[in-house]
Amino acid sequence: MLIERREMLRGGLLLAGTGLLPSALCAAPAGKRYGMIEISASGMTVSVYQLSREMLGGDSGMSGFERLAPKRDGEPYSVLASPLESGTDEQAAIRTVDLVADHIARLKADRGVADQDLTIVASSGVASFSAPLLAIIRDRLAGRTGHRIDVVSPRDEARLAFDWIVPRRRRGDVLQLDIGSGNTKGGYYDRRGRNAHYIDMSVPYGTKTMAGAVKFRFPAARTYDFGQHADSFYADTVAPLFQPQLQAAPATMSMPSVFLTGGIVWATSVILYPQAMAERRSWVALQPGDFARLGKLIADGTPYGAGLPATLSPEHRAVVTKTLSAIRNTFNPHQLAAGASLADGVARQFDFARRRTLLFPTFANNGWISQYLIEKFVDGRIAQVA
DSSP states (O other): OOOOHHHHHHHTTTOOSSOOSOHHHHTSOOOEEEEEEEEETTEEEEEEEEEOHHHHTOOSSOOHHHHHOOEESSOOEEESSOSOOTTOOHHHHHHHHHHHHHHHHHHHHHHOOOGGGEEEEEOHHHHHHHHHHHHHHHHHHHHHHSOOEEEOOHHHHHHHHHHHHOOGGGGGGEEEEEEOSSOEEEEEESSSSTTOOEEEEEESOOHHHHHHHHHHHOTTOOHHHHHHHHHHHIIIIIHHHHHHHHHHOGGGGTOSEEEEESHHHHHHHHHHOHHHHHTTOSEEEOOTTHHHHHHHHHHTTOTTOSOOOTTSOHHHHHHHHHHHHHHHHHOOHHHHHHHHHHHHHHHHHTTGGGOSEEEEEGGGTTHHHHHHHIIIIISOOOSOOO
C-alpha cells in the first residue's frame, strides 16, 4: 500500500519535532482546570486539564485536536492494575470506589479542581463486562462523594474519538477504528459538513477480553500457539459479529483512509516502527500486514520485539526502551497475541490492503476523553452520557 506525499501532508505526517499543537494555540493563555478520572478495561487514569472557550476558539469545523489538545497540567498518573476487571466480584467494586474517592480528594486538595469541574467516566469496554459492578460503584460513589459516573456507549466513544482526530473537511473519506482492551469499535460519517450522520459499528471483544475468551476456550494454549487459537476465535466468533454491520454500512469498505487507534496499535507501532515512535511523530504510517508480523514475533518467542535497530540514537533508544516497559506492564504475551490476531483479522475483513492510507494518529491516546471534556465543559453539548 503506497502513501503519497500529498496524503502525508494532508494528514500531518510530515510535522517536524515534537510540537503537536498549532503555534497560535500554543501561545494561548492557560484556562480553567478540570479533573478527569477514567475507568477503562486497561486500568484507571487520572488527569488534570486546562480548558477555556478562548483557548479553543469555538467550533469551526476543526477536529478536537486542531481546536486544541486539552492541556494536561503535568503527566497523568495511572493505576494500571485496576481492581475492576473481567470476572471480579462486589469487593472489586468497593475497592474501585475507595480508589476513585481518594483520587477525587487529591484532585481537590492538591490540584485545586472544584467539584463542578471534575468528572468520572467509565469506558464502553469496561461497561461491556462490568455493568453490574458499575451500578454498585455508581450508587456507592454518589453516596460517599456526591459525584456520579458517566458511562459511555461504544457508539459515543467511537464518535468522540473520530471527532477528536478528524476535522469536518475530512469526514467523507475516513474510517476510524479503535481496537481497545475491552471492545473494538469505530465508524465514519456519511458525508462532510455539520449535518453528516455518524455510522458506527462495534463488537464486544478487545485485546484483553479476547485474550480471556481464547484462554477460556483453549486452556492449554501457550504463547507460541496462542495466536493460532486467537485466529480461530476471530474467524468463528468475531468475524460473524462484524459481517452484518459491514453489510448494513457498505461505505465502510470504500473509505480511502483508515485511522487506527488502541493499545495494540500503539504496541505494534513501537515494536515495528521504533524510530518513528521515538521521534514522537503525530502520524505513523502502517502496513496491512503489520499485525501478522507482530503475531509471528510472538509465536517465535519475542513478543516485545527482537531487539532495537542499531541506528537508534542513545536518546531515542532510551525513549523506546521506556515505552516497551510500559507495553509489558499493559499487555502480557497472551494478550499481545490476542490483540495481534484481532487487529490482523480486522485488517483482512475490512480489506485494509485496498485503502490509500493506513495511519496511527499518535495524538489519539485518550482522544475520546479529550473530546468528551471539550464537549461537556466548553461546548456544553454533553449534559448526560448513558
